[in-house]
Amino acid sequence: MKIRIAAALAAGVLALSACSSSNPLGSASAQPSGSTSAAGGGTLVVGSQQYYSNEIIAELYAQALEAKGFTIDRQYQIGQREVYLPELQAGTIDVFPEYAGNLLQYLDKDSTAKTGEEVIAALPAALGDTLRPLTAAAATDQDSYNVTNEFATTNGLTSIADLAKLNRTVKVCANSELEKRPYGPPGLKSTYGLDVEVIPVEDSGGPLTVKALKDGKCDTADIYSADPSIVANDLTTLTDPQSLILPQNVVPIVSTKVDDAAAAVIDKVSAALSTEELVALNALSVDKQQSSAQIAKDWLTAKGLLS
Amino acid sequence: MNYFSEAIAWILDPANASGPSGVWARCWEHLWYTLLAVVLACVIAIPLGYLVGHTRRGRGLVVVSSGAARALPTLGVVTLVGLVLGIGLVAPMVALVLLAVPSVLAGAYAGIEAIDRRTVDAARAMGMSEWEVLTRVEIPLGLPLLLGGVRSATLQVIATATLAAYVGAGGLGRFLFLGLKTQDYPQMLASALLVVAIALLMEGVFEISERAAARRLHTA
Amino acid sequence: MGWVLANLELIGSRTVSHLLLALPAIALSFVLALPLGWFAATRRWSRATLLTAAGLLYAIPSLPLFVVLPTIFGFGVRDALNVIVALTLYGLALMVRSAADALDSVGRPVRLSSTALGYSTFSRFWQVELPLAGPVLLAGLRVVAVSTISLVTVSSLLGVDNLGLLFVDGFQRGILAEVLTGIIATVLLAVAVDGLLVLLGRLLMPWAKAAGR
Numbered sequence: 001m002k003i004r005i006a007a008a009l010a011a012g013v014l015a016l017s018a019c020s021s022s023n024p025l026g027s028a029s030a031q032p033s034g035s036t037s038a039a040g041g042g043t044l045v046v047g048s049q050q051y052y053s054n055e056i057i058a059e060l061y062a063q064a065l066e067a068k069g070f071t072i073d074r075q076y077q078i079g080q081r082e083v084y085l086p087e088l089q090a091g092t093i094d095v096f097p098e099y100a101g102n103l104l105q106y107l108d109k110d111s112t113a114k115t116g117e118e119v120i121a122a123l124p125a126a127l128g129d130t131l132r133p134l135t136a137a138a139a140t141d142q143d144s145y146n147v148t149n150e151f152a153t154t155n156g157l158t159s160i161a162d163l164a165k166l167n168r169t170v171k172v173c174a175n176s177e178l179e180k181r182p183y184g185p186p187g188l189k190s191t192y193g194l195d196v197e198v199i200p201v202e203d204s205g206g207p208l209t210v211k212a213l214k215d216g217k218c219d220t221a222d223i224y225s226a227d228p229s230i231v232a233n234d235l236t237t238l239t240d241p242q243s244l245i246l247p248q249n250v251v252p253i254v255s256t257k258v259d260d261a262a263a264a265v266i267d268k269v270s271a272a273l274s275t276e277e278l279v280a281l282n283a284l285s286v287d288k289q290q291s292s293a294q295i296a297k298d299w300l301t302a303k304g305l306l307s
Numbered sequence: 308m309n310y311f312s313e314a315i316a317w318i319l320d321p322a323n324a325s326g327p328s329g330v331w332a333r334c335w336e337h338l339w340y341t342l343l344a345v346v347l348a349c350v351i352a353i354p355l356g357y358l359v360g361h362t363r364r365g366r367g368l369v370v371v372s373s374g375a376a377r378a379l380p381t382l383g384v385v386t387l388v389g390l391v392l393g394i395g396l397v398a399p400m401v402a403l404v405l406l407a408v409p410s411v412l413a414g415a416y417a418g419i420e421a422i423d424r425r426t427v428d429a430a431r432a433m434g435m436s437e438w439e440v441l442t443r444v445e446i447p448l449g450l451p452l453l454l455g456g457v458r459s460a461t462l463q464v465i466a467t468a469t470l471a472a473y474v475g476a477g478g479l480g481r482f483l484f485l486g487l488k489t490q491d492y493p494q495m496l497a498s499a500l501l502v503v504a505i506a507l508l509m510e511g512v513f514e515i516s517e518r519a520a521a522r523r524l525h526t527a
Numbered sequence: 528m529g530w531v532l533a534n535l536e537l538i539g540s541r542t543v544s545h546l547l548l549a550l551p552a553i554a555l556s557f558v559l560a561l562p563l564g565w566f567a568a569t570r571r572w573s574r575a576t577l578l579t580a581a582g583l584l585y586a587i588p589s590l591p592l593f594v595v596l597p598t599i600f601g602f603g604v605r606d607a608l609n610v611i612v613a614l615t616l617y618g619l620a621l622m623v624r625s626a627a628d629a630l631d632s633v634g635r636p637v638r639l640s641s642t643a644l645g646y647s648t649f650s651r652f653w654q655v656e657l658p659l660a661g662p663v664l665l666a667g668l669r670v671v672a673v674s675t676i677s678l679v680t681v682s683s684l685l686g687v688d689n690l691g692l693l694f695v696d697g698f699q700r701g702i703l704a705e706v707l708t709g710i711i712a713t714v715l716l717a718v719a720v721d722g723l724l725v726l727l728g729r730l731l732m733p734w735a736k737a738a739g740r
Contacts, residue, residue, distance in 0.1 A: 207701050
């Protein structure tokens with residue numbers, strides 16, 4: 001889940017009203033909301049989740065498009081899927097960086113896709129007629145189970161399966177929704193034979209979660225794989241030999257207003273975006289405290305995508 | 308109001324009722340967090356409020372600082388304190404106490420301040436010591452306003468105590484966050500309803516005690 | 528300070544957006560609370576009901592409210608209007624009690640004698656009750672103003688632009704300066720608006736020495 005900090009709550013709350021199969025918020029959110037307006041002519045609206053890394057990727061698209069003469073209206077830091085997906089579907093947002101696995105899971109809860117390829121292949125049908133995915137980037141950003149290096153050495157842990165060596169219920173610091181995720185307690189039990197207790201820390205693997213892990217409040221923590229804090233805090237990411245966790249490739253979702261020319265511009269950005277590059281971009285935001293605009297400008301310039 | 312009845316059904320479902328993470332256990336936790344926060348706030352704010360009210364000094368300072376405390380965004384405080392002290396009950400408790408202090412403080416000093424000066428002076432003229440003036444005149448007369456302050460502090464804390472679950476503690480927030488993040492809307496709304504129910508319960512308790520306080524005042 | 532100086536423009540625009548959400552909500556809750564408070568103060572039977580309802584409104588956790596409102600009123604979740612309506616409800620919850628207390632403090636003898644002097648209910652309200660209730664009303668309004676400015680930050684979780692975005696974003700990125708800027712700017716804004724209200728009170732009610740509590 002790409003939900004960060006309390007952004008998540010808000011977002012989820014929004015969905016509260018969705019009582020039956022349809023989402024009553026859909027039509028409401030479809031109205032041009034706030035400063036959002038279904039701009040006419042050549043303006044494309046680029047949105048982002050309330051997650052700094054997602055905003056950086058959105059800014060990459062935005063600046064690359066501007067360099068090719070498109071006019072861009074930026075709508076960043078929009079809560080979570082429950083908020084922005086209806087707006088995308090209604091056409092008030094045209095370009096949005098998404099994460100393949102979680103998007104598919106959100107759109108189609110019964111999906112059986114396992115590998116990155118299967119997920120990508122299933123997306124167009126799940127998105128319907130008004131939206132389409134462009135080519136996914138190689139970059140991924142997904143849930144991962146991490147332990148402190150010290151804990152890994154002491155207990156001889158390298159893979160998730162090794163957690164069984166602890167011989168007790170494993171405590172995982174994670175967002176509460178992990179409880180219900182296929183790669184959460186049910187999957188860890190059936191795939192790796194682990195008994196797991198989730199300690200909910202609702203900042204999506206943010207600093208509170210890292211602190212709880214280092215304080216020994218839990219054995220392992222669910223942190224996004226592209227998060228620079230994994231390296232910065234000397235954490236070991238446990239390998240997943242049974243491929244329990246769905247790959248989350250970064251994939252641009254676009255509306256019908258995005259023509260072939262615009263799609264080609266975004267494709268070039270995606271083609272250059274690897275996981276290492278994404279972690280480096282995130283680190284600039286976190287360590288150097290640079291704005292997304294600055295980070296995007298420097299990276300695109302270095303890749304020759306602004307000329 | 309389909310999801311509304313689903314929420315009620317969720318609350319009444321025996322499968323959700325018992326156990327360490329059942330409705331009852333979470334309600335108790337929530338109530339316990341609330342009482343702890345309000346009691347701690349009272350321990351801090353009431354003596355301070357009485358001091359300010361009785362001496363009629365430092366009022367400006369108290370008004371400004373409690374105004375500033377009121378303006379503190381609770382979520383920001385919870386996360387900041389959590390970063391320093393780690394997950395658990397301490398961080399939300401700090402935030403909840405900060406939230407409750409201004410109302411209790413205002414109730415404590417306003418209760419004394421609202422007393423007619425002549426009443427207090429008369430008490431002094433009768434030969435009461437300052438301590439007697441405070442304990443036998445000002446505190447009893449100020450009780451209704453103090454209770455009002457504690458009452459609004461309690462209501463605020465009940466609603467905000469859901470944030471405890473944000474940093475690994477319990478309470479009704481657990482249902483709120485889980486429901487919200489797994490799109491289990493009945494569960495999420497159920498937690499909001501339970502929060503309001505606890506608020507209603509506490510309102511009842513305060514209504515009764517405020518009436519009792521008012522009655523004592525009139526018969527005294 | 529490095530982060531603050533490098534992001535002054537951002538802080539400025541977030542502050543303006545913050546005010547554009549908070550001020551209408553503060554004004555609306557004041558205006559709407561007056562008739563309700565007057566009702567509670569002059570019709571004893573309605574008092575307990577109104578005040579308890581207001582109190583319970585305040586007990587609703589704010590996030591679910593932000594979700595439920597759009598389904599009732601039909602506006603978008605990120606609409607400024609959604610935020611303003613939700614904040615107005617919370618403001619109202621606080622203000623109705625203050626308004627009732629304030630108008631209560633006018634007292635029955637004053638009401639009766641002004642009626643005897645020939646005031647209609649309408650002119651009595653504007654020319655006698657409201658000015659006399661002024662200081663207590665102002666005290667209530669100040670609490671509402673400060674709480675509302677603080678509460679606006681919750682809506683940043685929905686993607687609504689305001690100072691709350693600073694601490695949400697800063698927290699994710701581990702930029703302590705940004706988190707603190709968000710929190711401190713919110714508090715300073717509240718203190719500033721509070722100060723303005725006190726000044727306004729002195730201008731409008733020169734007879735009340737220390738306005739409000």
